[in-house]
Amino acid sequence: MSVVADLAGRPCPWLASPASHAGIVISSRVRLARNLADQHWPRKAARSKQVETTRLLLEVGGEAIGAIEDLRLRLDQLTEAERLVLFERQYISRELVGGKRPCGLALDPAGACALMANEEDHLRLQVLRPGLALHECLAHAIEIDRRMEARVAWAVHAQYGYLTACHTNAGTGLRASAMLHLPALAETGELKSALRALAKLNLAVRGWHGEGSEPAGHLYQVSNLRTLGRDETAITAGVAEAAAQLAAAELMAREALLSDRRIQVEDRVWRAWALLTHARSLAGDELVEPLGWLRLGLALGVLGPGSGGGAMTERLAWSTLDGIWLQCQPGHLQSLHGTVDTAERDRLRADLVRARLTAG
C-alpha cells in the first residue's frame, strides 16, 4: 500500500470536531510563503532548477519538521488520485493537484505541518490545528521557519520584508485562516452583513477549499488579505478575533433558531438524516449540505446522545461526521476503493455514508 493510500484511511489530525466553539470553528491554519534568495522563482526557473530546489527544500524542510523519508514526497511522481487525497486533507493547494511540474510535500509524523516545495513560491509552510488555535499555529510555523533559516537564505528586502512571487503575499508572507461552519447565520439572513463587515476589516471570506471556491454546506474560511504593514502577531490576532466574533454570532443565531423555529430546524436535520441513511447514490455535492445539517443537529442536541431520537441517532458522534466528510471526497474514495467511474463512486459514497451512520 502506498504512503498516501495509508494516509487516506486514517483520521485527519486537524479535523477533530467539536474542537472549539461547539464545533463552529473547525480548524485553524497558518501559512508562511518563502523564496530562496539566489534562485529564479518557480514561474521562471528551468525544469532542472525546479527539481534541484524541490529536492533541497524537501531535505531542509523535512528535517525541520521531523518528516520521515517516506513523507518527503515528489508530488509530480504520485498519481492524481494520491495528489487529490493530499488536497482534500488541505496539505497541498489546488495548483499542485495537476502535478505538471517538479514539486514536493513534506509532512510531519503528526500530520499537523505540511511544507509545499515549488508551488507559486519556493516554499509554502503550513501548520494546521483543530478548532481556533491560530496563535499556536503561528508560534509553531515561526519555529520551523527559524530552523530552516539556519540552513537556507530566504529572499528578503529592506523595505518589503520576505519577497514572494505575488505582491499580495509580500512582507510577512503570512496567511492566517480559520474554517467555520455557519448554518444558523445563513438561515437567519445575518450572514451577508457579517461577511460585509469582515471585508471592511480587510479579511477575505471564501468557501471551504480556499481561494476561488464558493461556500458549500455553509463552510467558510476567513483569512487576512494583507501581509505587509503589520507584524505576524497582529495579523493573526485580527483573524482570530474575527473568527471568535463570527462563532459568537453563530451561537446566538443558533439559540434564536431553536427558540423561534425549532420545528423547522428539526425538520431540516431529520430530512438530512433520512436522505443520508437511505440514498443509494450520492454525488459529492449532494452530500455536503445534508452533512452540514447533521453537524448542526448534533451541536443542538437534535441528534446524538440524549437526543431521544432513537438508538441509531443517539450513537452519532462528531468523529463519524468528520470521517464521512473527509473519506467521501473523490480522491479518498478512489484511493481507498480503487479507480472507479463517477456512477460507481457515487454508489460507494452512499454505501459508506449509510454504513457509518447506521453502525451499531
Place this chain on the structure above:
Amino acid sequence: MVHRQRGFDRGPPAPSIGGVSSAPTPCQLCRSRPASLHLTAVGADGVRQEVHACPVCLQQAGVDPAAGPPPVTALLARAADAEPAPAAGTESAADDPVCPECGISFSAYASNNLLGCPICYDALGERLAGLMRRYHGASRHRGRLPADTAVEMPAPAADERARLEAELRTAVASERYEAAAELRDRLKKLG
C-alpha cells in the same frame, strides 16, 4: 443600459486528469487577483463597456451578484480609479519596466500575477510599488526577519502597544487568562 453577465465563474474548475487551465483575466479593480465576474454593459448609444472583477473586490464594494444585476457604473468608476495600464503600443521603458535578471515586464506581471526573482521588486520600480501600496495600504514591512539579516526594522512604541492590545483582546476572548494577565503587565510597563 443592457447588462449581460457572462459566465459568473464558480472558481477554477475541479481538478481533472490531464486538465490544463488557461491564464485568468485579472480583476480590473485590484489588478492582482483573477476575475470571476465578467460583465458587459451596452449603453443606449450602443457603446459597450466591460468590467472584470474578483470576489474580494466585489465583496469590498458591497456587491452581491446573486442579489441582482451588479452596479456596472459604480464598478467601472472603481476600476477607473485603479492604476491605468499603458495603452497598447505606447508603453515607454518607464511605463513598462523590465527586470534585468529574469526578463519579466510589469505588463506581463499585471496579466498573470507572478514575479520571477527577487530583483523584480526593485526593477519594476514605482509601478509595482504602487500596486503594493494600494493592496496592502502600507509600504513597509513590520514583521520578523531572518536572524542574520542586517536590515533594521524598528518597531515604534505605538505599534507595540497596538499589537499587545490586540493580543490581550484575543487572549480574553479565548479565555487564556494567564496569557492575558502577562500581556496586561507588559502594557503597563509601556506606560
